[in-house]
Amino acid sequence: MxxxxxxxxxxxxxxxxxxxxxxxxxxxxxxxxxxxxxxxxxxxxxxxxxxxxxxxxxxxxxxxxxxxxxxxxxxxxxxxxxxxxxxxxxxxxxxxxxxxxxxxxxxxxxxxxxxxxxxxxxxxxxxxxxxxxxxxxxxxxxGLDFALTALFTVLALDAVRNLRGDLPTPALALLSALAARLLFPDQMLLTAFALFTAGLMARHLMTRRKPSHA
Structure with missing residues (x-):
């Protein structure tokens, strides 16, 4: 390691x-x-x-x-x-x-x-x-700064593989990045993080409140 x-x-x-x-x-x-x-x-x-x-x-x-x-x-x-x-x-x-x-x-x-x-x-x-x-x-x-992009790309691919069919999570991450790029290009990173976190919390709350069917 x-x-x-x-x-x-x-x-x-x-x-x-x-x-x-x-x-x-x-x-x-x-x-x-x-x-x-x-x-x-x-x-x-x-x-x-x-x-x-x-x-x-x-x-x-x-x-x-x-x-x-x-x-x-x-x-x-x-x-x-x-x-x-x-x-x-x-x-x-x-x-x-x-x-x-x-x-x-x-x-x-x-x-x-x-x-x-x-x-x-x-x-x-x-x-x-x-x-x-x-x-x-x-x-x-x-091109040395591409090391960070390569790192995050590999981590993202590994994360997607481990999600085991949970497509909404990477889709939410992609939408958050695109929205941040369009709305606040100068603060894209912080905006994308905030949108993604808010989306995850909203999905969690919706899932908790969703009634279960026996």
């Missing part, structure tokens, strides 16, 4: 320097933010001087899934307050996938913490290396 971080971290670091940000910005972001996909979005927001409130809202919308991860993540096995604080901070998709599987039920809190620490180190090291190597890439080279 850690090795899977390398190509994405290298792309992120290279994109940082190609966006005219200092090379150390990649490592600092990896250590403090540790948000993966959101860090790619953050590059564009920083370089275009997006207001801090918009950045905070985007971070919330992208990472709100972690609130639900915490419901089943084995944080109770970590006993120290400092360990719990770091484990909560370093919770990512990969750590959740590894620590909640069947074979991880016997893992101690120390092993969970080491898992999260090494994933954090993999991301930080690969991002920093990518930034240092990115300084050697000529400015005429383009």
């Amino acid at each position: 850690g090795l899977a971080f390398l190509p994405l971290g290298l792309a992120f670091g290279a994109l940082v320097t190609q966006s005219d940000l200092p090379w150390w910005w990649a490592g600092l972001s990896a250590v403090l933010v540790f948000g993966g996909s959101f860090e790619f979005l953050l590059i564009g927001m920083v370089t275009t001087a997006v207001p801090l409130a918009a950045i905070a809202l985007s971070a919330f919308m992208v990472n709100v899934r972690h609130v639900f991860y915490a419901l089943s993540f084995p944080l109770h096995r970590v006993h120290s307050r400092l360990g719990k604080a770091y484990s909560s901070y370093a919770l990512c998709d990969e750590a959740y996938a590894l620590a909640t599987r069947e074979r991880a039920r016997g893992w101690s809190g120390r092993r969970v913490l080491w898992l999260q620490l090494f994933l954090h180190l993999y991301w930080t090291a690969s991002s920093t290396a990518g930034a240092l190597l990115g300084t050697l890439i000529p400015h005429g080279v383009t």
